[in-house]
Amino acid sequence: MALLGSVEPLFAAPPSSGAPSLPAEARRALDAELAAVVADPAMQLASLSVVALRAGQPVYEQALGRRFIGHGALPDKPATPGTLYRIASVSKMMTTLGLMRLVEYGRMDLEADVSRYLGFSLRNPHFPEQAITLRSLLTHTSSLRDDAGYSWPLATSLKDVLLPGGPLFGSGKMWAERAGPGAFFTYCNLAWGVIGTAMEGATGERFDLLMQRLLLQPLGIQAGYHPSTLPPAALGRLATLYRKRTVDTEFWNAQGLWIAQVDDYSVKPPAPPIGIATYVPGSNATPFSPTGGLRISARDMGVVMRMLVNGGMHGATRLFQRATLERMFARQWTTDGAGGNGDTLGGLFNAWGLGNAHFPDRPGMGLVDGGGFAAVGHLGEAYGLRSVFAFDPARGDGLVVLVGGSSADPDLQKGSYSSLARFEERILTALYRYAIVGQRAAT
Template identity: 35%
Template sequence: MTTLLKHLWKKATLTTLTVLAFTLSGHAQDAKTEADLQAIMQQHDMIGLSVAVVKKGEIVYTKSFGLKDVESQKPLTNNDIFRIASISKSFTVTALMQLVEAGKLSLEDDVSKQVGFEVRNPRYPNKVITLRMMLSHTASINDSQGYFTLDSIDPAKNPNWAACYNNYEPGTSYEYCNLGFNMAGTILEKITGERFDQYVKRHVLDPLGIYGGYNVDSLDASRFVTLYEYNADSSSFTPSPSAYNPRRQEIRNYVMGKSTPIFSPTGGMKMSAPDLARYMTMHMNQGSYKGTRIISKKSARQMQAKIADNGYGLALKTERNLIPGISLVGHTGNAYGLYSAMFFNPKEQYGFVVITNGTSAPEVNEYNLALADVINSLYKNLIN
């Protein structure tokens, strides 16, 4: 063998060994990650868990554990879809920001002019309640009268409408409010003339190549993950079939600009963890995903910018305690026993989506303790 051939053979062998070493290291890393996640699931009585991790614009890890449905013992897969609860709010704002960019709407608009009835805190009747306030939970509106119909806050429909407002001046303090986001979905319909669920699908989901939606009957029901409410008194789980209530009769009688809460702009999106990670990446990349721009950089920055004292912006919140010492932007969800979280670091370009369909772990400071453990594990094993 000539000296050149020996050199080339040695170089090729070293390259092969290097690739093999990286592959084995990756497998060991994945095995460690999965062992940690399985231990967290056992610690917090998690029925199922689906996760996705993004680095530099790419999903680098996605995995599902546990059960999709306890009764049938079906395993959970990455293809299965959950009702993701309040992370849905960011889809509503993303859609509205498109209208802001088109000049059809302003964040400083008086909400009263958009919803069709007066929206004023009776204690501060001269203070305009703006769309920005409503989308940042600083409008002084609350959910005390319910949020499944806008009649609860309409002075002409509810004699107790004033109870929908808190004692403080609009724009000065924060209270999480689902009613405000159902109102926001109604505003989108009134401006576009397009049904809320269909607008979001056409203008946000389809351009991103994402499977999901607010309308149950537009989706493959065989992919729905059963959600389980935990009862601490009996230490037991109960399925929540109402999470996927199709509400067909209400949709048949749908009134544009009024019936919007049927689709729950505040919490009704259904989607898989990997697809939610793709959507998250769009926000992490300031409104663009793989060459497709959904909103402008300015709109993306506005959504992520802190408005409320707790770090909440426009359906995205800056969270500084989820991973100690790390600032993340995102949102959580909690409904029907499901807990979800979507958080990313826009500077370092990594992020996490974690969803469980049932756990005994409680929610503290607007995020679930089990999901916090999962995110910290993913950060430790795959990012740090």
């Protein structure tokens, strides 16, 4: 594994305020380009919500399509900048921010054996002498694997899943046999279930409530890790995620109806997770989905991004020390290009920090056509949703993209310069050219 810590500060001085608003002509052009992507007959999008930051300030937001599709039986509901989406794996970066606050408080240690917080000895049985640390979990090098699943009911203890001899250990597919902790990058959702559970163990607080206290409430954000906990106003703005395929299958029909995949509460409200009333924090946080379950709007993701590019400041309040964010977003792993130190999943993951992906400004690794946008952040994909949270810490520029579903299999329309879907490339490049590059030229 290539460990590359930052030599120079990753975050520049706080960006100056007063970034110019997007000129009307550029706004119209960008609106039209995004609308064309959403309505593309070859790959229609159920909904789209985007935000662009320039020099730390929001310069553009837009929402297109429908957050709920009633098929004539119920009224359609349009997407708005305040529409909440289940943002999939971008949730991992948000979870990491909560964790880093606990690190700042001295409640958790990135280098400590995570067993300290779990209440049992967590070891890969094939490498029993090697401790698993929060750092290895955050960098996807813990040797945990998703092959045996990564979410279980609240009544299940992670101890029963992860320990050899446990009633749910099975054949032990959750552990790598040939690569011990720290040796090999393999993207792992289960790691975030362990992280969330460890956060509970360190604090005695339920994960979703803990994240409210550590991150969401201080930022003034209405968001949550389970729909049943959302305030009524926020629940009313929650997007249903769609595909033009049947649920949990691969049978697509691009000419057919949009089919709800998750978060359809048009008939009955969301029910709390079974067993939540008697749940003991620190036993199994996976039902709250630290790995992918945060419901939040693009606009509020922009609030998080502004705090980050301003070095931890939210208005006049310091939420993070700058050094904490430097540590979190410093490079920890870079692919060797040959697969010897990690699995890039077809070029999707090329470099990594602590709980965040890096997108170097290099051919095949960047997010925008033609380059110029070296970024950190995270991607997400689940239930039809595609999400992007990416920002340039030095310049304070950033892009948020939430797509509520596609009419055809995105894997059939690969990108032209990256491992993203082609519609993601088109959205990101349009946002970057009109809202960031155009603005930079104007100033």
